Amino acid sequence: SYELTQPPSVSVSPGQTARITCSGDALPKQYAYWYQQKPGQAPVLVIYKDSERPSGIPERFSGSSSGTTVTLTISGVQAEDEADYYCQSADSSGTSYVVFGGGTKLTVL
Amino acid sequence: EVQLVQSGAEVKKPGESLRISCKGSGYSFTSYWISWVRQMPGKGLEWMGRIDPSDSYTNYSPSFQGHVTISADKSISTAYLQWSSLKASDTAMYYCARSAVTTDAFDIWGQGTMVTVSS
Numbered sequence: 083s084y085e086l087t088q089p090p091s092v093s094v095s096p097g098q099t100a101r102i103t104c105s106g107d108a109l110p111k112q113y114a115y116w117y118q119q120k121p122g123q124a125p126v127l128v129i130y131k132d133s134e135r136p137s138g139i140p141e142r143f144s145g146s147s148s149g150t151t152v153t154l155t156i157s158g159v160q161a162e163d164e165a166d167y168y169c170q171s172a173d174s175s176g177t178s179y180v181v182f183g184g185g186t187k188l189t190v191l
Numbered sequence: 192e193v194q195l196v197q198s199g200a201e202v203k204k205p206g207e208s209l210r211i212s213c214k215g216s217g218y219s220f221t222s223y224w225i226s227w228v229r230q231m232p233g234k235g236l237e238w239m240g241r242i243d244p245s246d247s248y249t250n251y252s253p254s255f256q257g258h259v260t261i262s263a264d265k266s267i268s269t270a271y272l273q274w275s276s277l278k279a280s281d282t283a284m285y286y287c288a289r290s291a292v293t294t295d296a297f298d299i300w301g302q303g304t305m306v307t308v309s310s
Contacts (some may be wrong), residue, residue: 115295115297117236117297125300127296170238178250179252180295182228182238185235
């Protein structure tokens with residue numbers, strides 16, 4: 083089955099830049115999406131179609147794509163950004179199955 | 192306000208059946224897919240499957256095919272997730288989420304329904 087691979091954890095100090103990667107063989111052909119999930123809350127979409135930002139999401143959140151890897155970048159990290167982040171995409175076999183990455187815990191030191 | 196409101200927490204015994212719901216409001220319910228996503232305690236998100244409420248076409252993850260049933264009643268803007276025989280391993284938070292036909296982005300999520308299966 084198709085998998086998306088994320089690092090389990092990323093740590094940064096406030097004001098620094100956090101980069102969270104997501105790797106998958108189908109990413110050159112399929113869009114990626116990113117979600118933020120804080121404890122006890124439902125996920126929130128923060129990036130769609132690799133690099134688009136929904137309304138209401140701060141400009142410090144950005145997304146990029148290069149080959150089989152997509153990256154969520156949070157510039158000027160704030161304490162409130164501490165959360166789990168999940169990438170999401172689909173396989174390219176024509177089945178249109180949605181797949182989530184395993185999630186990355188962002189810790190703000 | 193666009194929202195998905197899910198039914199309340201459930202506590203069930205192994206072998207029992209269950210149906211949880213997700214009601215959409217503030218938008219055209221038949222214009223968006225509804226997906227169900229499982230999150231086991233302390234674990235990540237798992238996509239279970241989705242339904243097109245306009246015609247009830249469904250698409251399941253291979254991991255969940257045959258274990259759950261997704262349905263919808265467009266007349267009351269509600270989607271459902273049901274089990275015929277619960278197992279302890281079904282204990283999890285279950286979220287519904289909507290996505291447009293042209294994108295897999297889950298832009299609106301329900302608040303989640305906690306299902307606990309214990310003898």
